[in-house]
């Protein structure tokens with residue numbers, strides 16, 4: 209690289225300079241280099257003596273090295289120009305939304321965040337942030353380093369670093385308590401929530417709220433009329449509400465929220481310098497930790513999963529009207545997703561009475577919701593939603609729909625007959641989706657003249673609450689149908705993943721060996737559902753396997769297994785079906801779960817599981833004296849979750865998931881896998897290590913060679929042998 213001619217990547221150019229030259233020379237060179245890239249990242253203008261800085265770094269004006277250098281250089285220029293004040297604004301959609309997360313894990317690049325914040329706080333001219341969009345993380349910290357903050361009425365501020373396993377490391381833990389008090393600051397940072405303009409003003413986080421159109425002009429007026437005022441000069445009182453802080457501390461079980469509370473305590477006790485040093489030390493401990501890596505992995509995973517190679521979002525059909533076939537629990541939930549996002553929807557049922565019942569069921573669900581009870585959903589807004597909803601018992605009512613989602617029970621013949629009817633009445637451009645969780649999309653598409661318009665859209669129950677949408681591409685599904693299903697996921701604000709068309713798709717396919725291993729554990733003398741569930745809860749799963757089964761209904765799996773001939777002792781493979789015996793016996797005893805008040809647990813109080821001696825008795829008949837009698841919680845985690853991750857590698861081998869991170873998204877968004885472990889693939893690769901995963905599975909498989917799901921998947925074995933990283937998986941296919 210030639211000095212003075214920055215590379216396209218100004219950051220790399222800066223890094224390349226570091227090993228040479230004295231500190232002062234390096235700084236000079238840094239500024240020379242950064243100026244050309246940073247000056248395009250931060251535009252400088254002097255207006256009537258006030259310096260106005262526009263941050264221009266799409267899509268979210270993240271504070272990467274070029275922006276940071278541009279901010280510092282612009283501040284220097286404003287002082288050299290004898291500006292009377294300085295205003296910083298974000299171009300485009302938002303004020304900076306935080307540090308550039310893609311820089312995490314790379315060698316630090318100058319100038320540091322601390323340097324930027326100091327430049328703005330210590331300036332001898334008044335500085336103001338003009339906030340629109342979402343001023344998050346380092347962006348809000350920059351605003352707090354300014355002497356004044358003016359906010360557009362629809363903007364939001366927040367410090368969401370906790371969701372990335374870190375803490376606000378650019379002075380946020382010290383400045384927010386100085387602006388809003390220790391209690392509110394701790395709550396905002398531990399939850400990572402976004403704060404509205406109205407609340408930010410009431411708390412004292414900002415000085416004025418104005419219309420977006422007046423934002424920059426109002427911020428200029430503020431610096432023209434006000435003196436220098438530094439946040440660091442404010443003293444912080446201690447916590448006021450002991451109960452709330454105790455509750456917050458109890459919730460703070462992960463490393464990042466714990467450290468955040470300690471930093472707020474440091475802000476109370478220390479002057480700014482000491483507080484900042486404390487914050488920096490805690491930040492360094494968190495960044496690069498397993499929890500931070502996992503959460504940052506999910507940040508990018510949840511954005512990558514909506515992208516399908518070879519399918520352009522522009523291929524999506526413009527959906528103006530939707531239909532839902534079936535007004536049961538799933539159909540109603542899916543219809544609610546549509547109306548919640550302003551899309552008119554018609555529910556088709558088999559009779560006028562059933563159709564009317566579906567509509568009144570939806571209304572009742574809204575009225576029972578906490579949003580309605582607490583006034584967040586007003587009567588007027590509810591009426592507007594219900595006005596988007598209609599029902600019918602004649603399939604012709606769906607003729608103008610652009611998307612129809614079928615949500616009837618899992619019966620191939622019934623589904624095919626519905627799709628044949630839809631094929632007859634709907635427009636050729638209408639995308640036909642099935643909400644099936646197990647049946648073949650190709651099988652359903654066979655009932656339609658143009659199978660390219662058939663796709664799976666697997667919502668999770670309750671559909672209006674659960675974040676995950678697992679779309680399914682059949683062998684003949686066309687790009688328009690895929691693009692429409694993916695675009696609809698985004699519009700419904702779901703985390704949307706594309707799966708291939710095989711039994712159980714991604715999520716339920718992996719649930720199978722996970723569940724079987726949980727059942728197999730019951731064969732050991734000391735193991736009951738309580739031990740398995742306690743181990744999984746301790747690991748961080750939202751629910752234990754047996755609690756989940758009781759919630760979902762133990763009759764459902766039994767019915768599916770019966771339809772596949774797997775509950776018939778005469779026709780099934782005893783080695784493979786060994787572990788399911790006990791589940792079949794439970795279902796035959798009528799212990800269907802929460803809905804009947806008894807399953808793997810007893811439910812004397814609805815939804816509260818308690819141990820039931822009758823279950824212990826039932827399990828006793830399935831104990832295997834040849835197995836170790838003393839399973840530990842660690843054994844449970846190893847066996848259940850390594851069987852799960854192993855199946856994830858098979859899912860990748862078979863092309864059912866586009867990338868390992870999609871599997872992690874499915875399990876963290878739809879199955880309660882703990883986010884701070886990143887998902888089964890990230891956990892196996894980053895936390896346990898592939899070599900150890902392989903070795904443990906080999907040992908388990910050697911002990912039970914008849915159990916196919918314990919054999920390490922070829923992809924896993926090859927990657928482990930090569931010492932490969934998860935990101936290199938495609939090279940091993």
Ligand code: CAA
Nearest residue numbers: 267268270305306307308309310344345346376377378511
């Ligand atoms: N750094 C790098 N890239 C970012 C980013 C960031 N902080 N925030 C968003 N992006 C990228 C996304 O990866 C996405 O890229 P692709 O289009 O290539 O997928 C693009 O910007 C748009 O993001 P979204 O799809 O999320 O857009 P949205 O409109 O739905 O949401 C948002 C916008 C609310 C800003 C959301 O992106 C968001 O919450 N971003 C993260 C904010 C955050 O966590 N900030 C704190 C960073 S850590 C920090 O600041 C540490 C510190 O103390 C200094």
